[in-house]
Amino acid sequence: MSNRRGPPKHQNAYAWKPNAGVKINEMEVGGRFRPYSEITGVCARCREQIEWKRRYGKYKPLVEPAKR
Numbered sequence: 001m002s003n004r005r006g007p008p009k010h011q012n013a014y015a016w017k018p019n020a021g022v023k024i025n026e027m028e029v030g031g032r033f034r035p036y037s038e039i040t041g042v043c044a045r046c047r048e049q050i051e052w053k054r055r056y057g058k059y060k061p062l063v064e065p066a067k068r
Helices: 044-055
Strands: none
Touching: none
16 A cells, blocks of 8 residues: 555546447447436435446446346
């Protein structure tokens, strides 16, 4: 671990983009023609986590509903 404190040594010139060099199929879920649905039925904290995952390409929707 680092013991360094204070501001970062270098500032990024631009924000990181998750899929910068990957072509995205616009017909897939999350594309331009089929955007993600609204997030309902979860608490505010879980909603923020799902939004973050969608924004940074980490979100994987469930293929099958959960079994009880």
